[in-house]
Amino acid sequence: xxxxxxxxxxxxxxxxxxxxxxxxxxxxxxxxxxxxxxxxxxxxxxxxxxxxxxxxxxxxxxxxxxxxxxxxxxxxxxxxxxxxxxxxxxxxxxxxxxxxxxxxxxxxxxxxxxxxxxxxxxxxxxxxxxxxxxxxxxxxxxxxxxxxxxxxxxxxxxxxxxxxxxxxxxxxxxxxxxxxxxxxxxxxxxxxxxxxxxxxxxxxxxxxxxxxxxxxxxxxxxxxxxxxxxxxxxxxxxxxxxxxxxxxxxxxxxxxxxxxxxxxxxxxxxxxxxxxxxxxxxxxxxxxxxxxxxxxxx
Amino acid sequence: xxxxxxxxxxxxxxxxxxxxxxxxxxxxxxxxxxxxxxxxxxxxxxxxxxxxxxxxxxxxxxxxxxxxxxxxxxxxxxxxxxxxxxxxxxxxxxxxxxxxxxxxxxxxxxxxxxxxxxxxxxxxxxxxxxxxxxxxxxxxxxxxxxxxxxxxxxxxxxxxxxxxxxxxxxxxxxx
Numbered sequence: 001x002x003x004x005x006x007x008x009x010x011x012x013x014x015x016x017x018x019x020x021x022x023x024x025x026x027x028x029x030x031x032x033x034x035x036x037x038x039x040x041x042x043x044x045x046x047x048x049x050x051x052x053x054x055x056x057x058x059x060x061x062x063x064x065x066x067x068x069x070x071x072x073x074x075x076x077x078x079x080x081x082x083x084x085x086x087x088x089x090x091x092x093x094x095x096x097x098x099x100x101x102x103x104x105x106x107x108x109x110x111x112x113x114x115x116x117x118x119x120x121x122x123x124x125x126x127x128x129x130x131x132x133x134x135x136x137x138x139x140x141x142x143x144x145x146x147x148x149x150x151x152x153x154x155x156x157x158x159x160x161x162x163x164x165x166x167x168x169x170x171x172x173x174x175x176x177x178x179x180x181x182x183x184x185x186x187x188x189x190x191x192x193x194x195x196x197x198x199x200x201x202x203x204x205x206x207x208x209x210x211x212x213x214x215x216x217x218x219x220x221x222x223x224x225x226x227x228x229x230x231x232x233x234x235x236x237x238x239x240x241x242x243x244x245x246x247x248x249x250x251x252x253x254x255x256x257x258x259x260x261x262x263x264x265x266x267x268x269x270x271x272x273x274x275x276x277x278x279x280x281x282x283x284x285x286x287x288x289x290x291x292x293x294x295x296x297x298x
Numbered sequence: 299x300x301x302x303x304x305x306x307x308x309x310x311x312x313x314x315x316x317x318x319x320x321x322x323x324x325x326x327x328x329x330x331x332x333x334x335x336x337x338x339x340x341x342x343x344x345x346x347x348x349x350x351x352x353x354x355x356x357x358x359x360x361x362x363x364x365x366x367x368x369x370x371x372x373x374x375x376x377x378x379x380x381x382x383x384x385x386x387x388x389x390x391x392x393x394x395x396x397x398x399x400x401x402x403x404x405x406x407x408x409x410x411x412x413x414x415x416x417x418x419x420x421x422x423x424x425x426x427x428x429x430x431x432x433x434x435x436x437x438x439x440x441x442x443x444x445x446x447x448x449x450x451x452x453x454x455x456x457x458x459x460x461x462x463x464x465x466x467x468x469x470x471x472x473x
Binding site: 098109 | 328330331334337353354357360361364365368369371372425426427429430
């Protein structure tokens with residue numbers, strides 16, 4: 001039952017993200033648009049390109065969806081409302097998100113297409129940029145909570161949310177999360193108008209529908225991770241805990257999409273340079289500051 | 299008893315998966331397939347750790363291998379003449395030496411596993427959170443010097459590799 005509720009929540013969130021994405025793309029708010037688009041995709045022929053690496057081609061969309069769902073499995077939406085509460089929860093989120101890369105590499109290599117291939121390898125470069133900025137801020141969050149349990153991390157923010165306790169970590173994690181979900185301006189692997197869809201360029205029909213669903217769930221999962229790690233999870237007055245989680249997660253998703261809408265796509269070399277020359281030193285500084293604060297003002 | 303049997307079943311299942319993916323590494327000619335087969339072989343080892351109730355080690359293994367093996371994949375694709383494996387290039391070489399080395403290695407490892415004195419073993423695995431605390435204490439206590447030395451050595455190697463690569467770029471610019 002609990003698992004069904006969490007999954008329902010995730011897919012409902014993914015639908016709303018799709019509505020928002022369509023609103024930003026077309027300028028019109030149509031609640032039924034993603035539903036119609038999904039039905040159209042399911043009804044369309046799912047073309048297999050010539051000489052594909054069939055195994056990778058078929059596995060990639062499913063693996064993307066599974067990776068996003070696994071990462072969401074350890075994120076609590078309310079006290080007791082999670083799929084599983086692992087003692088290594090915060091680390092497990094990282095482990096599951098690492099397979100987003102594997103899925104995109106497979107989607108890049110599988111179809112035997114130039115655009116897809118470039119998109120796949122681009123995401124590998126993107127991982128080198130963002131991965132440290134996911135791990136290091138989470139380290140600082142776990143330091144404050146003195147636990148990797150995601151429920152403990154939420155509980156540690158009862159007095160003061162992490163967005164105020166460690167704002168630097170929040171900014172870095174937020175940017176890196178957009179990088180993981182390859183949202184604009186970090187949509188290097190899909191890059192519409194430049195790579196004609198990149199990793200998704202050779203996918204059609206059902207396979208494309210699964211791929212898009214996986215990406216939408218990934219956006220919701222990363223928003224949920226941001227909420228759990230920095231925005232106090234389910235904590236908040238008046239409304240029930242699950243409602244607070246829902247409101248915060250949707251607000252974070254909407255902010256990610258809005259920011260991307262107004263920024264030009266970043267170049268791969270610039271992304272790497274910014275992340276390594278500025279991002280990682282700042283992430284280390286964040287760990288140091290939080291370390292001092294934990295000792296001085298627990 | 300039923301729990302132990304289930305645990306043994308999963309350890310064996312993931313162990314066989316790890317071995318099978320390990321065999322696939324050498325049976326395919328595609329560099330990408332080879333790299334990802336090694337990735338899933340290592341992931342299966344991580345799953346074995348999980349089945350053995352070593353949660354932290356398992357999750358860490360599953361996380362690290364996904365990124366490491368993917369990065370290895372691009373190097374394999376870059377440096378091999380036939381990355382897609384479509385040219386039917388023979389990927390094996392020095393077969394006798396490799397087989398001998400493999401057999402001796404396997405025998406040595408099995409010997410150590412069977413005959414080494416492992417000391418007293420715990421009958422029940424400690425709770426996952428306790429394991430993380432124990433590992434942290436170990437890494438920042440008795441084993442600190444080993445891990446710090448390893449870390450600094452890897453960092454030195456990275457800087458050295460970058461330094462070796464740099465002058466080539468500079469020469470190109472000046473010429």
